[in-house]
Every structure is written in structure tokens, then in C-alpha cells.
Amino acid sequence: MTRHALITGASRGIGAAIARGLADDGWRLTLTGREAPTVLAAELDAFAVAMDQAEPDSVAAAFAAARAAQGPLTALVNNAGAVETAPFARTTPELWQRMLAVNLTGPYLCCQAALADIRASGASGQGGRIVNIASTAALKGYAYVSAYVAAKHGVLGLTRALALELARDGATVNAVCPGYTETDIVRDGIAKVVAKTGRSEAEARAGFTQGNPQGRLVQPDEVAAAVRWLCSAGAGAVNGQAIAVCGGETM
Structure with missing residues (x-):
């Protein structure tokens, strides 16, 4: 069975660790970033494509290229994100929109672009997985990053709503929340x-x-380990969950 996962923000850090982990598990990969992560793709025999996940046309083009190169998607890992700090009084509308665009609108656009494939994969018994890399900021508040916190809370809400919609299709949608x-x-x-x-x-x-x-x-490989498990057959009954990888910070 060929399993194809698309990972956003795969150039470095958590995204690169997820890519290496899924490659070790035998997944066929598409790796995206604002610049195509060609070096890592060459290392993992993966397909690399540039994508601005806040731009609908860029997302549509990247997903079309991924399907053409690697076949239908079995899994989507929404990892790309960014954070800017500012006291709330100095959180401008522009900063607010930037944080929502990359951290919430981006995963929304990618989920929509992957939806038909994920549904079909779930219905066929291959699984169908969406894993959203949120943050402990999806589970609690942090001062001076209000826009980021709001966006990550939105990612968790999206995760739970979509998990309910796709459950009957045999697909799962979960969030991993690193500290x-x-x-x-x-x-x-x-x-x-x-x-x-x-x-x-x-x-x-x-x-x-x-x-x-x-x-x-937390180490990137520790976050990747949670993603690898959620993408596995053994996690088929885990749906709509927020798995904190943070050493107990949210207790």
C-alpha cells in the first residue's frame, strides 16, 4: 500500500523531524515551504514544492503538483506556522492578520485542498489522517502573543469540528500541541x-x-514521534484530540 503524506513547513525544525520520521516509516512524502525544501527532499527521496499556505492559488497549485508527483494524499500534516510578539495594546490589525493568515487560514486552506483525498483514503480503509501542529498556546494563554494564541485556539477548534465531519469516512483529525x-x-x-x-x-x-x-x-523528534503514531494504523480510534508534548506544562 502506497501512503503519501504532505508536510507543510518541512524545511527545518519540527517539520523536518516529522519528514524524517515518516520516511523511516515508509511514507512517500511531499515537502512544502515558502521555498521548496529541495535539500531535505533529496535526502529522503521526497517531492519538494514551494507554497505560501496563506494564498489559495499557491496552495491549490502545490497540492496539484503533489498529486501529480506522488499520487493521492493519505495524510496531511499542517506544521507551518509563525509567531510575532507584542503587547496587546501594540498588536496592530496588520500583525493580527499576519498571525491568522499563516497559523489558521493556512491550515484551513490545506485541509480543504486535501479533503477529497483524505476522505477517499479513509473510506478505502487506508486510514486518512490530518494532523495539525498547534501549540500549548491552543490549550492555555500566553502574554504578549495574543494573535498567535487566538490563531492556535482556532486550529484546535478546526481540528475538533473536522474530526466530527470525517469520522464516518474512516479518517481522523488530531492536533499535536508542543511546548x-x-x-x-x-x-x-x-x-x-x-x-x-x-x-x-x-x-x-x-x-x-x-x-x-x-x-x-522539547526536542523536535519528540513531537515527530507523536505525529508518526497518529498517522499509524494503531491510532485509528484516536480522533479530535489535542495531544500536548510539553513535559506536563499544561497540567
């Missing part, structure tokens, strides 16, 4: 804290890990 993870976004955040406050890197890192009872950053 602070060892990625470029977090490393950039640590660097900004160092630059603004004069703290040491260790002190700045401690600020990012203090909410995790394990006292550490």
Missing part, C-alpha cells in the same frame, strides 16, 4: 532576550524552560 521546542523560532527568541536584557544565554533559556516541569525544551 517550547528546540527550534530556530525558540533559539531566535532566546537571542532576542539576551540582546534586550543583557542576560546570559543560560538565563534566557531558563525563562523558556521554567514552565515545563521537566525543566527543558
Whole structure:
């Protein structure tokens, strides 16, 4: 059985870890990014395509290219996202729209583009999987990232609504909610804290890990492991769930 997964934001970090994990599990892959992740695609014998997930025409073109190259989709992993920080009083309409566009409208557009394939895959008994990479920001509030938090709460709502719609088709829709993870976004955040406050890197890192009872950053492979399981046959009865990968931060 040929299984084809499309992973958004696959160039690095969590997306790249998911791609490597699913490749190890025998999946045929399409990898997307604002620039086509050709280096990783060559490593994994995958198909790479550039896509701006906030633009409907770009999404439609990328999904058409993915089907032409790799066949119908069996799974969609909505991983791409971005975060901008600002106190709510300085959260401009432009910042708000940017955060909604990439973090919520993007997954919506990709789910719609994949919908027919996922339904058909579920009905055929092959599974049919959508996994949305949300965040612990889908489960709780964080100061100074109100637009991001609102968008990620929206992703979780989309996940639950779509899970109900696709359940009869044999497909599942779930969310994985990582805490602070060892990625470029977090490393950039640590660097900004160092630059603004004069703290040491260790002190700045401690600020990012203090909410995790394990006292550490989550590793991308740990997030990927949850995605791999949700895409497996063994997770067929898991639907509409928000799986937190955060060391217990949301308890």
C-alpha cells in the first residue's frame, strides 16, 4: 500500500523531524515551504514544492503538483506556522492578520485542498489522517502573543469540528500541541532576550524552560514521534484530540 503524506513547513525544525520520521516509516512524502525544501527532499527521496499556505492559488497549485508527483494524499500534516510578539495594546490589525493568515487560514486552506483525498483514503480503509501542529498556546494563554494564541485556539477548534465531519469516512483529525521546542523560532527568541536584557544565554533559556516541569525544551523528534503514531494504523480510534508534548506544562 502506497501512503503519501504532505508536510507543510518541512524545511527545518519540527517539520523536518516529522519528514524524517515518516520516511523511516515508509511514507512517500511531499515537502512544502515558502521555498521548496529541495535539500531535505533529496535526502529522503521526497517531492519538494514551494507554497505560501496563506494564498489559495499557491496552495491549490502545490497540492496539484503533489498529486501529480506522488499520487493521492493519505495524510496531511499542517506544521507551518509563525509567531510575532507584542503587547496587546501594540498588536496592530496588520500583525493580527499576519498571525491568522499563516497559523489558521493556512491550515484551513490545506485541509480543504486535501479533503477529497483524505476522505477517499479513509473510506478505502487506508486510514486518512490530518494532523495539525498547534501549540500549548491552543490549550492555555500566553502574554504578549495574543494573535498567535487566538490563531492556535482556532486550529484546535478546526481540528475538533473536522474530526466530527470525517469520522464516518474512516479518517481522523488530531492536533499535536508542543511546548517550547528546540527550534530556530525558540533559539531566535532566546537571542532576542539576551540582546534586550543583557542576560546570559543560560538565563534566557531558563525563562523558556521554567514552565515545563521537566525543566527543558522539547526536542523536535519528540513531537515527530507523536505525529508518526497518529498517522499509524494503531491510532485509528484516536480522533479530535489535542495531544500536548510539553513535559506536563499544561497540567
